Amino acid sequence: MNMTISEQERDALYKVIYSRRDVRGQFLANPVPEEVIARLLDAAHHAPSVGFMQPWDFIVVKDRAVRSKVRDGFEVAHAEAAAMFSDKKQEQYRSFKLEGIMESPLGICITCDRTRSGEVVIGRTANPEMDLYSSVCAVQNLWLAARAENLGVGWVSIIHHDHIREVLGIPEHIVPVAWLCVGYVSFFHQTPELEQAGWLPRMELDSLVHYETW
Template sequence: MVSCSEREALYKVIYSRRDVRGQYVDTPVQDEVLSRVLQAAHHAPSVGFMQPWDFIVVRDPAVREKVKDGFEIAHREAAEMFSEEKREQYCSFKLEGIMEAPLGICVTCDRQRSGDVVIGRTANPEMDLYSTVCAVQNLWLAARAENLGVGWVSIVHHEHIREALGIPDDIVPVAWLCVGYVSFFHETPELEQAGWLPRMELDRLVHREQWGQRAL
């Protein structure tokens, strides 16, 4: 059974989790703390219990610089996709902390780890990728409980990550995470603060029995 205090602690971690971009400090992440966070990630649910994830821990600034180069390429490409008005605001955002964070963690998916036929992946073969994202979320929440900031850098091509880290062709890079202690956590998401998008009301997203059927 979960106690009231344990329940409250879990919700506090969920609601205070943030995508951290620019508040990293120099305090090193101790091995025992990192081990706890990775153990939490490894205990994520996975389709057919295939546990398709691997974790590449990167502290070397030279390797992280290669990842940063990949971000800059994809960042410039992304800027051109927005309208002129949105482009200016987009370019003003701090969207990564690859070099500021003391370490990066690349989470990958081995889609052949349990063979071609996996329980639960027969109708929907992408379930192994979803399982790996569950590991990312576990890692993120455990890191927040350890007062570590995490930032998911999605503005980078997977092939660039693959090349920078020597990832085999049959392994899928899913997430590059910037991890480290921070000076503070924002009260609300930064993009919400900047007025990029508001948080949607839950009532707009809940359907009852059929799509489009709302609660009275």
């Protein structure tokens, strides 16, 4: 295999990175072909992982009844979150479309098995949370691969993991890391929706880069 990246391939990767969006309201009902789902999962499975422990599992959910139960959990956590904001921010928060659990044709839950490879894992000895970070790398790989397939992805973080665990029958020792809504979309926003809404601006990179010390 030729491991050299051409300029065209490099530019395609950056285009995918810069045009990736957290999709919430633009999902189409069109089914995602099985071979495309397989490519997404394979891309996720090739994420980096501490000690090569590959702690992730993937639960693909198409059944609307199951996804409806997942959405019930979002509604509970969404109401809890709204109450945490001040009046003005609360009103704006409630106006946002923050999930597409039922609108997207499928959901993918990515988990972390913190017991995989035993108690002592290369690279996890000083920082035990590195296995969780590894599963997040799988999320990012899947997200970028989906964008390259012209698929939208929305990460539903406003939900309690215990609810996901109960609905999907996930064993107690397995940590649910992400529920991802996946599907074709009518369009991709030019900029992130929360940036467009004035919730927060994109920070200038120069203000975030330090050299040698903080």
